[in-house]
Amino acid sequence: MAPKHDLQYPKGAQNTLNRYSDRGSYDLEKVHKIVNSTPVLHVSFQPDPSDPFPAILPMIGQMGSFERPSSSISDPLDCYLHGYISSRVMNVSRAAIASGKPGLPVCIAASKVDGLVLSLTPNSHSYNYRSAVLFGYATPVTDTEEKEWAMEMITNSVVPQRYDNTRIPPIPAEMQSTQILRVTIDSASSKVRDWIPSDSAEDMANKEVVDKVWVGVVPVYETYGEPIPSPLNKVEKVPEYIEEFLKESNEEGLAYATAAGKRPLPVKAKTNHDE
Amino acid sequence: MAPKHDLQYPKGAQNTLNRYSDRGSYDLEKVHKIVNSTPVLHVSFQPDPSDPFPAILPMIGQMGSFERPSSSISDPLDCYLHGYISSRVMNVSRAAIASGKPGLPVCIAASKVDGLVLSLTPNSHSYNYRSAVLFGYATPVTDTEEKEWAMEMITNSVVPQRYDNTRIPPIPAEMQSTQILRVTIDSASSKVRDWIPSDSAEDMANKEVVDKVWVGVVPVYETYGEPIPSPLNKVEKVPEYIEEFLKESNEEGLAYATAAGKRPLPVKAKTNHDE
Incomplete structure (x- = not known):
């Protein structure tokens, strides 16, 4: 068995973090986890x-690998996209490939707000958040097997x-x-803030302000409410696989956001101050 | 008093909606409301x-107007941005202006998920959502008065x-x-899905599938949890203006998402089918 290494995205012109760089990471695992738990990517x-x-x-x-479906979250993966795929993005992707490029250059952002950080002065207000950015080349998936595999992965990412x-397999129509896009990742990074408010020593020593x-x-945190059956629905009870997912997600969301709001400032305090 | 018109963004190459166009709107009011209620813009x-x-x-x-601070949400407004403003975006904005352009061309997206729409077939799965997209020219705000006005507006948009x-006014440092960017809007659009699942007539008539x-x-819906005082905090009770905002936001979020999940399909059914 190969020794375990934490794979990292190489730093380049696009993805290198300058500001608050102590919040950042280039770990594949961290980046991929944020992407995979974000309901809408931009x-x-x-x-x-x-x-x-x-x-x-x-x-x-x-994020997933059609070539190596057993890949773990910390392995090199592609990003598969579905949703509102305008004919424009499909056309320009095809045109990019036709002109000899490796695909359409895209930037993909995944951002979650985990808390409102209310500090002494407007400047030091912030959010607790998790965010990831991917840069890569998008190609329309044409292979039927890969398309169906991606549809299954993306559907199961929702629930x-x-x-x-559901009614599967998809019919030819x-x-x-x-339309699915496969994005080959060129570089990526992530950024997380998960701690208590941070203010300047001067403000914290100002009794009038602190009082x-x-x-x-x-x-x-994002909450899933009570499922609402459609007028069409004939299945009496909400199935267990749905109920369990909603319960777990709600508990995890609350637990994460609460823990972040109680976490002390990181030791490397140089860039803690949120201004 | 001038007659009341619902102002609309003009349709152009950028913002014209092609797919599911019955979900779309160019109303200033609709676009601005989605932007102003989205905690993170991309x-x-x-x-x-x-x-x-x-x-x-x-x-x-x-969205706001420094020139006409009493503007309503349905009036022409600029978009003021704050947050992680990389020196890169400030530098390229300044360079764009220096080269005679009206600012840095940006696209701003605001998206909210309001529900998981679980239908009969993977293809017709969807989200209930509200999304808005703005296209415009970004300029760094240099005027001190405008900057402070924007800081106040943005801080109050969080709570x-x-x-x-808080401790105001901001000190010179x-x-x-x-750093605040003002974006002059060139065009914009919004898109909303807020109704029950939609499936094809064929699937709905398939008893085996429906059963x-x-x-x-x-x-x-996004939920605000119990506020967690910082170790520094000396104010015994969470102030009423915070408590009220959290309570109202939580009630509104739940009410909106629930109403959307119960709303019948729109009459113009041509593009309802989520595929």
């Missing part, structure tokens, strides 16, 4: 060189085990209308 | 023409009335280290 691309503006599409995505509990301003963290 | 820009990849920064932002309940697959909506 995907940016340049629609046309003559267009002044880049575009952003909100999409659903997951685990959901795919096998569904396979044809489904007046409530300081602390308000935990923020 | 801001995309091209760091360098020679760089293959666009970049995305997660930032805090609010209303927070600004006046804080004003200097704070097996639970269909419905799981409401999703």
